[in-house]
Amino acid sequence: MTDTTRTLDILTRNLLDAAAKAGADASDAIAVDGSSIAIDVRGGALEHAERSEGVDIGLRVFVGRRSAVVSSSDVRPETLASMAERAVAMAREAPEDPHAGLADPAQLIASWDVGALEMCDPAEDPSPAELQEDARIAEAAALAVSGIGQVQSASAGYGRRRVHMAASNGFSGGYTRSSRSRSCVAIAGEGATMERDYDGDSRTFQSDLRSAEDIGRIAAERALERLNPRKPKTGAWPVLFDERISSSLIGHLLGAINGSAVARGASWLRDALGEQVLPKGLSLIEDPFRPRMMGSRPFDAEGLPVQRRALVEDGVLKGFTLDLANARKLGMDPTGNAARGTGGGPSPSSWNIALTQGSASRDELIAQMGTGLIVTSMIGATINPNTGDYSRGAAGIWVENGVPSYTVSGVTIAGNLRDFLPRVIPANDGRAYLSRVVPSLLVEGLTLAGE
Known part of the structure; x- marks a missing residue:
């Protein structure tokens, strides 16, 4: 278990403890730690770059057959306690749902093999410069096709999310997921006769991703097919x-x-x-x-x-x-x-x-x-x-x-x-x-x- 995964595990357990102290009969919690970067290129130069990262948490509580959900991006202990108290107060005012409730412990999964699913690429995260180069190559490939006057957007991105869930019925489990993407939107024609089309690819493993040249070229060919x-x-x-x-x-x-x-x-x-x-x-x-x-x-x-x-x-x-x-x-x-x-x-x-x-x-x-x-x-x-x-x-x-x-x-x-x-x-x-x-x-x- 990595340090981040351990942190999310502790967060969800702390949320369950806070819910119990606030008066919940049962509860489940989810914590997500994610980071992503997205790069857009236009005219061969960087047009937009966006990076986001942070931890989000969610708590669902049950008071009898009444339930409520609260969420936050603040993980301080006092916030967890406040979340739980607010959720329990909301649940007490909610209508009863005879179908609400956690799984019976006998229904829970007993074991699993996250590694066999290959949900996360072990390769190093790409740098912003690498993503910018991906987008630049896709744009250039589209513009190299005769008849393409401009590229509306050429983009590349990467993300990694760690998820952990836990419940008062005894379940606790998590996993990490990664994604890498490239895309291009090409424009053919002029004025009122302009047409555009798209190609893109998104994969879990970077090595599986289709080439940026291929994506730019196909976006261009598709745009040309739409003319007239x-x-x-x-x-x-x-x-x-x-x-x-x-x-x-x-x-x-x-x-x-x-x-x-x-x-x-x-x-x-x-x-x-x-x-x-x-x-x-x-x-x-x-x-x-x-x-x-x-x-x-x-x-x-x-x-x-x-x-x-x-x-x-x-x-x-x-x-x-x-x-x-x-x-x-x-x-x-x-x-x-x-x-x-x-x-x-x-x-x-x-x-x-x-x-x-x-x-x-x-x-x-x-x-x-x-x-x-x-x-x-x-x-x-x-x-x-x-x-x-x-x-x-x-x-x-x-x-x-x-x-x-x-x-x-x-x-x-x-x-x-x-x-x-x-x-x-x-x-x-x-x-x-x-x-x-x-x-x-x-x-x-x-x-x-x-x-």
């Missing part, structure tokens, strides 16, 4: 959701099986357990044990073991995403999916997700679709959480007779998620290093509103 857009004809057409944005469709499914939405009755999949929600042969797997992934963790925010599980198996919905409170509301077992920050209590969240990949390439699906739309970016969203009605603005490339023909923008895509998700056809281009591995997805017969 048209509007397609209104009608029902096949739509290929490019791998860049296809995870948004699966994100809507994940939102609908989130236990909080299901327990509120605000989900179009609230009664769909055991029903077909994706095509036969497709599964959606959650795996929090993938090394070096942003969504990996040894335990959840309530000290419960996480698990690899099939959310959807062979197209059939197998389970919801549940923390303790929502599991109790639904009369189900928790799934180890509680997440929390210092300023609030736990809520359900998904970890690493992977959708079954198809046998066809993206180009083969484009040829198969005949005439239709490849969506490469989306704006706005109108999703009815109760019915699954779907409407989003989009831009991309129009396909004629299986051949990409021209750029389109200002088109609206509409349909119903419950109706069209069971008809998606996956490509084989999902990027395995992402926390959400979702390939390009072809959907027949969506409504496009254009000209």
Whole structure:
């Protein structure tokens, strides 16, 4: 245990002691020590640099079935005592919640191996000069592409967070997480015809990060592809959701099986357990044990073991995403999916997700679709959480007779998620290093509103 980790462990235990002295029947605490640096370059020179560091703490107390949460960035002993007293006073005034409460000790994780998850890069933190050079190289690579007049932003960043959680039911555990990122936004064209697009990468280990040159070049190429857009004809057409944005469709499914939405009755999949929600042969797997992934963790925010599980198996919905409170509301077992920050209590969240990949390439699906739309970016969203009605603005490339023909923008895509998700056809281009591995997805017969 490092000195910092030991400090966070002591902080959480001191918060629990303060809560007990203030009159709490039970409590849990979280302490986060983080540092980050972000660099922006413009015109080859440093435009903006931001560094932040500090410790944040959060305390949740229970008085019977009433609870309250308080947080602070002040870790002095007198502040901990004041926090606990304030939290207990708030809890006594809060309404009762029959589903509130900590995990039973028998539910808690018994052991874990943080090292196997490789959540933190052991390499030295990059210097500000190294990050500035990353951003400069990305900008230069974008500007080197013919047709790119300017770069809106070129950025690089690094962060490291240490987290420790403890509860009066006996749980205590923590981990450290690191991240390194590069990004670029390039602009093509002039005046009213200007178009922009983006590329970026974020990894746990710096050595895994894609090169700055690659990111700048791809941002430029994407911006050029967006020039001189048209509007397609209104009608029902096949739509290929490019791998860049296809995870948004699966994100809507994940939102609908989130236990909080299901327990509120605000989900179009609230009664769909055991029903077909994706095509036969497709599964959606959650795996929090993938090394070096942003969504990996040894335990959840309530000290419960996480698990690899099939959310959807062979197209059939197998389970919801549940923390303790929502599991109790639904009369189900928790799934180890509680997440929390210092300023609030736990809520359900998904970890690493992977959708079954198809046998066809993206180009083969484009040829198969005949005439239709490849969506490469989306704006706005109108999703009815109760019915699954779907409407989003989009831009991309129009396909004629299986051949990409021209750029389109200002088109609206509409349909119903419950109706069209069971008809998606996956490509084989999902990027395995992402926390959400979702390939390009072809959907027949969506409504496009254009000209």
